Amino acid sequence: MPPPPPRRDATDRATRVLQTQWVVLLLVFTFFCAFFYVSGVDIGFHIRTGELVLEKRGIPTQNTFSFARADDPWGLHQWAPGVVLYLVYEAGGLSGLIVFKALLASLIFFVVWLAAREQCGRGSFWPFWALTLCILIARARFFERPFLFSGLMLALLVWLSLRYPRRPGWLWVGAPLFMAAWANIHLGVIYGFVYIAGLGIADGLTWLGRIYRDARTSPRPEGRTDWRLPGDVLNWPLSAVLSLLAAGIALWIINPHGPAVLRFPVLYYLDPFWKQIVIEFLPPAGLQAGMFYGSLALAALLLVATRSCRLELLVPMLMFAWFAARTQRIALMYAIVAAPCLAHLLHRALAERFRLPQRIAALAMPPIWILLALLVMRDPVLKFGIGIDQTLHPQRVFGFLERDVPRQNMYNDMMYGGGMLWWLYPKFQPFVDGRLEAYDFQFWREVYYPLSVGELAWHEPFETYGISAALLYNPRNRPLRPLVRSLYENENWALVAFDDSTLLFLERTAINERVIRTHEYKRIWPGDWSLQFDRSAVPEVIREAKRAFALNEQCAFARTALARAYMIDGQYREALPHYRDLSASPRAGMAYSRDLGFCLYQAGQLSEADAIFDRLIEDREFAAFAYSMKHFVAMSHDDLPGALRYIKQAESLDPHNPEYRAAREALDELRPEN
Numbered sequence: 001m002p003p004p005p006p007r008r009d010a011t012d013r014a015t016r017v018l019q020t021q022w023v024v025l026l027l028v029f030t031f032f033c034a035f036f037y038v039s040g041v042d043i044g045f046h047i048r049t050g051e052l053v054l055e056k057r058g059i060p061t062q063n064t065f066s067f068a069r070a071d072d073p074w075g076l077h078q079w080a081p082g083v084v085l086y087l088v089y090e091a092g093g094l095s096g097l098i099v100f101k102a103l104l105a106s107l108i109f110f111v112v113w114l115a116a117r118e119q120c121g122r123g124s125f126w127p128f129w130a131l132t133l134c135i136l137i138a139r140a141r142f143f144e145r146p147f148l149f150s151g152l153m154l155a156l157l158v159w160l161s162l163r164y165p166r167r168p169g170w171l172w173v174g175a176p177l178f179m180a181a182w183a184n185i186h187l188g189v190i191y192g193f194v195y196i197a198g199l200g201i202a203d204g205l206t207w208l209g210r211i212y213r214d215a216r217t218s219p220r221p222e223g224r225t226d227w228r229l230p231g232d233v234l235n236w237p238l239s240a241v242l243s244l245l246a247a248g249i250a251l252w253i254i255n256p257h258g259p260a261v262l263r264f265p266v267l268y269y270l271d272p273f274w275k276q277i278v279i280e281f282l283p284p285a286g287l288q289a290g291m292f293y294g295s296l297a298l299a300a301l302l303l304v305a306t307r308s309c310r311l312e313l314l315v316p317m318l319m320f321a322w323f324a325a326r327t328q329r330i331a332l333m334y335a336i337v338a339a340p341c342l343a344h345l346l347h348r349a350l351a352e353r354f355r356l357p358q359r360i361a362a363l364a365m366p367p368i369w370i371l372l373a374l375l376v377m378r379d380p381v382l383k384f385g386i387g388i389d390q391t392l393h394p395q396r397v398f399g400f401l402e403r404d405v406p407r408q409n410m411y412n413d414m415m416y417g418g419g420m421l422w423w424l425y426p427k428f429q430p431f432v433d434g435r436l437e438a439y440d441f442q443f444w445r446e447v448y449y450p451l452s453v454g455e456l457a458w459h460e461p462f463e464t465y466g467i468s469a470a471l472l473y474n475p476r477n478r479p480l481r482p483l484v485r486s487l488y489e490n491e492n493w494a495l496v497a498f499d500d501s502t503l504l505f506l507e508r509t510a511i512n513e514r515v516i517r518t519h520e521y522k523r524i525w526p527g528d529w530s531l532q533f534d535r536s537a538v539p540e541v542i543r544e545a546k547r548a549f550a551l552n553e554q555c556a557f558a559r560t561a562l563a564r565a566y567m568i569d570g571q572y573r574e575a576l577p578h579y580r581d582l583s584a585s586p587r588a589g590m591a592y593s594r595d596l597g598f599c600l601y602q603a604g605q606l607s608e609a610d611a612i613f614d615r616l617i618e619d620r621e622f623a624a625f626a627y628s629m630k631h632f633v634a635m636s637h638d639d640l641p642g643a644l645r646y647i648k649q650a651e652s653l654d655p656h657n658p659e660y661r662a663a664r665e666a667l668d669e670l671r672p673e674n
Contacts, residue, residue: 015123015358016122018362019122019123019125022125022128022362022365022366023110023113025365025366025369026109026110026113026128026131026132026369027106027109027110028106028369029132029135029369029372029373030102030105030106030109030135031102031103031105031106032373032376032377032384033105033135033136033139033142033373033376034101034102034104034105034106034139034142035098035099035102035384035385036098036142036379036382036383036384036385037098037382037383037385037386037387037388037389038094038097038098038144038387038388038389038392038393039143039381039382039383039389039392040143040144040145040392040418041392041393041414041415041416041417041418041419041434042143042145042418042433042434043085043097043143043144043145043418043422044417044418044419044420044421044422044423044425044433045065045417045418045421045422045433045434045435046078046081046082046085046086046144046145046146046418047082047085047086047089047421047422048065048086048421048422048425049076049078049079049082049086050079050081050082050083050084050085050086050087051086052064053079053082053083054083054086058256059076059079059254059255059256060074060076061073061074061076061256061257062074063435063438063439065421065425065429065430065433065435065438066417066429066430066431066432066433066438066439067409067429067430067431067465068409068431068432068443068465069432069438069439069440069443072438072439072440072443073257073438074435074437074438075257075260075261075264075437075438076255076257076261076437076438077184077186077187077255077257077261077264077437078146078149078185078186078187079184080146080149080184080185080186081145081146081148081149081185081186082146084149085097085100085144085145085146088100094386094387094388095386097144098144098386100144101142101143101144101148102142104148104149104152105138105142105148105151107152108148108151108152108155108336109131109134109135109138109155109339111152111155111156111158111159112131112134112155112158112159112335112336112339112340113127113128113131113339114159115155115158115159115162115163115339115340116130116131116339116340116343116344117343118159118162118163118340119162119310119313119340119341119343119344119347120343120344120346120347120351121347123358124343124347124351124358124361125358125361125362125365126343126346126347126350126351126361127339127343127346127347128361128365129343129346129361129365130338130339130340130342130343130346131339131343132365132368132369132372133291133294133295133298133342134295134335134336134338134339134342135335136291136372137288137291137292137295137331137334137335137338138151138331138332138334138335138336139376139382140288140328140331140382141328141329141331141332142332146185146186146188147186147188147329147332148332149185149186149188150182150185150186150187150188150189150191150333151188151332151333151336153178153182153185153186153188153189153192154188154191154192154195154333154336154337155336156178157175157178157182157192157195157196158195158316158336158337158340160174160175160178161175161195161196161199162312162313162340165199165235165312166232166235171235171236171238171239172238172239172242175196175239175242175243176239176242176243176245176246176247177246178192178243179192179193179243179244179246179247180243180246180247180249180250181250182247183247183248183250183251183262184250184251184254184255187261187262187264187265188265188333189247189262190262190265190266191320191330191333192243193240193243193244194316194319194320194323195316195320195337196236196239196240196243197236197240197319198312198315198316198319198320198337199236199312199315199316200235200236200237200240201315201319202311202312202314202315202316203232203233203235203236203311203312204233205311205315206233206311207233247259247262248262261437264436264437268281268436269281269323269326269327273444273445273449274436275327276449277414277444277448277449277452278436280327280328280329281327281329282327282328283325283326283327283328284324284325284328284331285328288328288331289328292321292324292325292331292334295338295342296321298342299317299338299341299342299345302342302345302346302348302349303345305349305353305354306345306348306349306353308348309341309344309345309348310344313340313341313344314341316337316341317334317337317338317341317342320333320334320337320338321334321338380586390499390552390554391475391500391501392415392419393419393422393423394416394419394499394501394502394552395423396497396499396551396552397471397497397498397499397502397504397551397552398419398420398423398424400496400497400504400519400551401424401427401428401471401497401504402423402424402427404515404518404519405469405496405504405506405512405515406511406512406515407427407428408468408469408509408511408512409429409431409465409466409467409468409469410428410430410431410467410468410469410470410471411431411451411458411462411465411467411469411470411471412430412431412432412470412471412472413452413471413472413473414432414433414434414448414452415434415473416430416471416473416502417430417431417432417433417434417435418433418434420433420471421433431465431467432448447461451483452483453481453482454481454482454483454486458483458486458487467507468506468507468509468511468512469504469505469506469507469512470483470487470493470504470505471502471503471504472484472487472502472503472504472505473501473502474501474502474503474526474527475500475501476500476501476526476529476556476557480527484503484527485527487505488505488525488527492507492508493505493506493507493508494506494508494512494516494520494521495520495521495525496515496516496519496520496521497519497551498521498525498526498548498555498557499551499552499554499555499557499558500526500554500555500556500557503525503526519547521544521548522540522544523537523540523541523544524541524544524545524548524557524561526557529557529560531560531561531564533565533568535568535569538565538568538569539569541561541565542562542565542566542569544561545558545561545562545565546562548561548562549562556582556585559578559581559582560578560582560592562578563575563578563579563582563595564595566578567579567595567598567599570602572599572602572603573603575595575599576596576599576600576603579592579595579596579599580596582596583596590616590619590621590622591622593612593615593616593621594616594621594622594625594626596612597609597612597613597616597626597629598629600612601629601632601633606633606636606637609629609633610630610633613626613627613629613630613633614626614630617630623653624649624650624653624654624657624660625650627646627647627649627650627653628646628647628650628659628660628663630646631643631644631646631647631650631663634646640667640670643667644664644667644668647660647663647664647667648664651664
């Protein structure tokens with residue numbers, strides 16, 4: 001391994017001051033990127049885990065939380081971060097939890113910046129560019145969960161290993177003790193061993209490259225080559241062995257399950273079954289995939305430009321890139337390892353090879369950070385600020401359960417298990433949650449997964465586990481799940497609460513009789529957005545829609561049902577505010593604009609209605625209907641030629657519509673020449 005560049009460059013005071021300011025701005029940008037709503041499903045069981053550890057003054061060994069598998073062994077490994085998250089939540093509530101997470105993300109990338117600076121010199125501003133890209137790649141993994149603690153440990157390992165690559169104290173004592181501590185924080189310690197393995201491979205490749213160069217430049221007599229291993233090639237392999245031994249001993253002393261918990265991450269990543277039920281085990285997608293593969297393309301271009309790279313930076317980056325391409329979960333770890341390598345390549349290519357002035361690198365960053373921060377604040381998925389993603393944590397449905405539903409065994413989709421532990425425990429214990437290591441593998445494969453996707457009839461497992469309630473996930477943009485349809489169509493079950501992605505069913509038992517009598521939905525439900533009903537059913541539809549809207553005013557289906565019922569009942573002014581909100585919402589369909597225009601016309605607001613019909617025609621959405629309505633607007637203004645022109649346009653677009661033909665014939669008779 002070639003010696004690292006000197007760590008202390010001769011930089012003037014102005015450069016140091018400016019760089020300090022840029023570090024602060026980088027950390028503020030990282031904080032902004034991590035300061036978003038609780039958008040992970042697991043925080044609830046981490047908080048409860050921390051509470052349980054403090055309550056029992058020890059590490060639990062059985063699946064305490066689930067009513068279905070209470071006796072299964074629980075290979076708990078992330079108990080320490082769980083305690084920290086619980087204490088933070090107790091002290092600061094939801095705001096404290098999100099701020100703590102954002103601060104932890106900022107600390108991670110401060111350590112990563114220290115590692116990147118080691119590779120470029122203290123006066124270089126190019127590490128800020130590399131870190132900005134890596135922060136954006138990692139942003140989708142900035143969740144309130146122990147995995148972020150592993151991110152901090154990996155960042156520290158990268159920094160210390162690049163700073164002290166051959167210090168015996170670090171190799172033989174520091175690294176093993178560090179890995180022993182990490183093993184009792186989170187099983188992300190496996191990434192530490194991957195990184196150490198990468199350093200060992202880099203040393204081996206460096207040694208082979210040296211042998212190759214020696215053989216070409218000064219061949220030995222009789223063609224023999226000196227293949228003796230120098231001592232430094234064995235540094236990291238021996239350190240890895242000592243670290244693995246130290247981690248195993250520490251787990252054996254502290255964790256009741258001992259070193260056996262280390263098998264879990266290997267099990268998860270090698271078995272394709274888990275990719276069927278855990279989204280984060282799938283490859284990266286969308287914008288994150290674009291940035292990830294873009295960073296690899298950038299590294300390739302810079303390698304071509306510089307024609308060299310330090311292997312102790314490049315090899316670990318490529319190893320983590322291979323893992324990150326297989327599972328998006330590792331995006332954070334990839335970003336941590338890739339940042340020093342990208343920073344080194346940027347500095348070599350732009351500062352040393354092309355002599356690009358540092359002033360350009362320095363002055364261009366603040367406006368870029370400001371622009372990216374503004375984009376981050378407008379992200380509709382990871383919403384900036386303090387709050388909870390209601391799709392993953394349906395607060396109103398949880399509140400209904402806590403307030404109105406008697407305690408009983410309830411089936412839930414895995415994504416709701418953490419939220420139930422956070423908001424409903426101990427009244428409702430989950431059937432299952434995201435603690436993969438707390439449930440028998442046979443249960444996942446033969447019970448939960450087949451039941452959730454409709455491959456297993458629900459009657460038998462529901463009877464086996466005494467289930468009389470079901471909390472199911474089925475967002476509006478996905479096909480109706482078999483279990484959802486089966487429960488809705490079964491006369492022994494009733495839908496009693498819902499929002500746009502969550503449905504709560506109760507079995508018609510004695511303890512549920514009062515709730516079902518008061519809250520059952522018979523006329524509307526989110527599985528049918530057509531909302532086709534007779535005028536005679538309108539009063540009952542309005543009552544049900546009002547109840548659903550009162551439960552959750554953000555529920556688009558409830559608002560749509562209420563607006564449509566008002567419109568069919570002729571209560572156009574009551575329908576207008578709902579249609580206005582619906583048509584203004586992101587990704588709203590043009591059908592809302594169509595109905596809004598109709599209600600505006602019926603309410604006598606002709607100019608606004610006419611503008612909406614013009615927009616429908618321009619967008620070629622419901623154009624025949626829009627022309628027919630413009631014909632009515634023209635009639636209201638006694639503009640008979642205009643009315644005739646518009647109804648002819650409607651008839652040409654929909655020639656089989658008898659209403660358009662009748663309206664055109666009536667206008668023909670009114671023409672002066674007739």
